[in-house]
Amino acid sequence: MNHIYGPVKSRRLGESLGLSVIPYKYCLFNCVYCQLKKTTKFTLDRKEYVKADIVLSELTQFLRDCPDYKRIDYITISGSGEPLLNSRIKKIITQIKKVTTIPVAIITNSALLSNDKVRRDISDLDLILPSLDAITQDVFEKIDRPNNLSIKIEDIINGLIELRKEFKGNIWLEIMLIKGINDDLEYIRKFKEVIQKINPDKVQLNIPSRPAFESWVRIPTLQRVKKIQSILGKDCELI
Numbered sequence: 001m002n003h004i005y006g007p008v009k010s011r012r013l014g015e016s017l018g019l020s021v022i023p024y025k026y027c028l029f030n031c032v033y034c035q036l037k038k039t040t041k042f043t044l045d046r047k048e049y050v051k052a053d054i055v056l057s058e059l060t061q062f063l064r065d066c067p068d069y070k071r072i073d074y075i076t077i078s079g080s081g082e083p084l085l086n087s088r089i090k091k092i093i094t095q096i097k098k099v100t101t102i103p104v105a106i107i108t109n110s111a112l113l114s115n116d117k118v119r120r121d122i123s124d125l126d127l128i129l130p131s132l133d134a135i136t137q138d139v140f141e142k143i144d145r146p147n148n149l150s151i152k153i154e155d156i157i158n159g160l161i162e163l164r165k166e167f168k169g170n171i172w173l174e175i176m177l178i179k180g181i182n183d184d185l186e187y188i189r190k191f192k193e194v195i196q197k198i199n200p201d202k203v204q205l206n207i208p209s210r211p212a213f214e215s216w217v218r219i220p221t222l223q224r225v226k227k228i229q230s231i232l233g234k235d236c237e238l239i
């Protein structure tokens with residue numbers, strides 16, 4: 001099985017069965033904290049990079065052969081790149097829901113959520129875990145390093161706001177904190193205003209785990225992370 005991994009114990013999702021729907025390191029970003037190292041294929045083009053039928057047949061076989069699959073908390077669409085680049089994502093979600101009642105989640109860098117069709121494609125999910133590491137273009141470019149500078153953080157934020165209006169499931173917004181770049185408390189107070197507009201069900205604060213891609217990446221102290229959590233309020237948790 002090449003496109004299914006796990007189930008693995010996930011800090012965010014409990015027992016998670018991963019579905020990889022994109023080739024290794026096809027992405028729109030080259031994040032300083034990416035554990036998959038340098039992005040090898042920058043692209044904005046949505047295509048059926050991994051055939052939906054192959055992913056679905058592997059999943060069906062897994063569910064048939066794994067007697068205790070009901071302990072899985074989520075089937076998580078992710079992989080080693082940005083999963084929303086797969087243009088057949090809607091078909092994959094629809095077909096998963098025909099073969100199992102396990103909730104289905106996706107982990108995304110949010111870059112394509114400004115696209116109406118992308119948001120429609122994922123409307124049947126149970127949970128979306130989008131990332132947002134910055135609220136200004138300069139910080140966005142420092143942390144997430146989009147290869148195509150036509151990608152604007154303002155559009156990503158507006159996409160998240162639209163997603164919240166349209167999507168009936170849960171949204172857990174992840175922020176990766178990088179010392180000296182996005183952990184300034186004044187910046188976090190402005191971040192909070194943006195989060196209030198997005199209105200996710202939860203905010204999850206994360207810090208890079210070693211080895212992060214760039215050796216200069218530094219982690220904020222626990223004291224600073226807790227201060228940030230207290231500023232962002234009761235629906236914010238550390239993961």
Ligand code: SF4
Nearest residue numbers: 027029030031034109
């Ligand atoms: S969006 Fe995800 S896969 Fe892409 S570079 Fe960032 S951390 Fe890596």
